[in-house]
Amino acid sequence: LWKLHDFAQQTIAEIRERVGDNRVICGLSGGVDSAVVAALLYQAIGPQLSCILVDNGLLRKQEAESVIAEFTKHFKTDLHVVDAKDQFLKELAGITEPQEKRRRIGYQFVECFKAEALKIKDAKFLAQGTLYPDVIESGAALDGPAATIKLHHNVGGLPKELGFELIEPLRDLFKDEVRKLGLELGLPEDLVWRHPFPGPGLAVRCLSDITEEKLSVLREADSIVVSEIKAAGLYRQTSQAFAVLLPVQSVGVMGDARTYENAVAVRCVNTDDFMTATWSYLPYEVLARISTRIINEVKGVNRVCYDISTKPPATIEWE
Numbered sequence: 001l002w003k004l005h006d007f008a009q010q011t012i013a014e015i016r017e018r019v020g021d022n023r024v025i026c027g028l029s030g031g032v033d034s035a036v037v038a039a040l041l042y043q044a045i046g047p048q049l050s051c052i053l054v055d056n057g058l059l060r061k062q063e064a065e066s067v068i069a070e071f072t073k074h075f076k077t078d079l080h081v082v083d084a085k086d087q088f089l090k091e092l093a094g095i096t097e098p099q100e101k102r103r104r105i106g107y108q109f110v111e112c113f114k115a116e117a118l119k120i121k122d123a124k125f126l127a128q129g130t131l132y133p134d135v136i137e138s139g140a141a142l143d144g145p146a147a148t149i150k151l152h153h154n155v156g157g158l159p160k161e162l163g164f165e166l167i168e169p170l171r172d173l174f175k176d177e178v179r180k181l182g183l184e185l186g187l188p189e190d191l192v193w194r195h196p197f198p199g200p201g202l203a204v205r206c207l208s209d210i211t212e213e214k215l216s217v218l219r220e221a222d223s224i225v226v227s228e229i230k231a232a233g234l235y236r237q238t239s240q241a242f243a244v245l246l247p248v249q250s251v252g253v254m255g256d257a258r259t260y261e262n263a264v265a266v267r268c269v270n271t272d273d274f275m276t277a278t279w280s281y282l283p284y285e286v287l288a289r290i291s292t293r294i295i296n297e298v299k300g301v302n303r304v305c306y307d308i309s310t311k312p313p314a315t316i317e318w319e
C-alpha cells in the first residue's frame, strides 16, 4: 500500500536536494492541488518559497481571504497577492461568448502571473500541481474542451518563457491521494475536501456579460448553496455544488408589488471522473432551504431553479 507519510518525507527530501538555496515560485489558485504543492514546498524549503495568488475578481465568497489566511498565518509563506480584479472586469466588459471569456481570462492570468513572477528575484523554479491524470492526458493529443481546460489550468509555456525549471511533485498521484497528502501535511479539511472550481471561476457561472453587480449577486447565492449542502452533511457526497446566475428576469410578487428580477439555477452533481455526471438527488428539504434563503437573502433574485440535466448531453458548467 502507498504510504503517504513516507511519500511526503521522500518528496520533501528530494525537493530540498534539487532546489539547494534557490528560490521557488508556486501559484495558488484556491484549489486543493496548488495548496498541497505549496504545503510540500513550505515544509521542504520554508523561506525560499514565494507564492503568487492572482485575485481575478472571479473567486467565490471569502475564497481569496481563506487562501491568504492559510498561507500567511498557518504556513508563513512569502505570499504575493496580485489584485487584478479591475483589470479582469475591464477585459471582460461586454463579452458574452463563453470561449472568448475563457480566452481573455487565460491571457490576463498569464500576464498577471508573469509580471509578478518577474518581480521575485533569484527564482529558479516554478512549482505546479500537475496530477497523474494530467500527465496521461497531455501525452495524448488534446483537442476540444479538455484542451481548453488544461490551457487555462496549467500555465503552459510560461516556465520556459521565464527560464524556470518545473517542479511537479504530484505527478504520480491521483486526486484522492493528493487529498490524503494534504491532510498529512496539515492542511485543513475544509481546503482538502473543496469541490473543484474552474480556472475561469465565476465568469462561466455568470451567463452572458459580466459586471461587478452580477458577480456579487452570484457570490451570495453560491455561498448559500454551498453552506446548506454542508449543513445537510452532503458536501463530501457530492462532487460539485454551485449557483449559476441566469441572464433572465422573470415576474414575481412581493407584498402588493410586482417584481421583475433575476433567476438563479442551482447545479449539484455526482461524478467519478467529471466526463459524465448525474445531477444529485438532493432531499426536497435541502432544496427548499436553499431556495428560501436565496430568495430572502439575495437582493435581486426572485426565482430559483434546480438543474436536473445529466452530462452528457449537458455539461457540468453552464458555459
Ligand code: XMP
Binding pocket: 102, 145, 148, 149, 150, 152, 153, 196, 197, 198, 199, 200, 240, 274, 311, 314, 315, 316, 317, 318
Ligand atoms: P464541464 O462543464 O465541461 O466541466 O462538464 C467538467 C469539469 O471541468 C471543470 N471546468 C473547467 N476547469 N477551466 C478549468 O480549470 C475551465 O475552463 C473549465 N471548464 C470546466 C468543471 O468545473 C468540471 O469540474
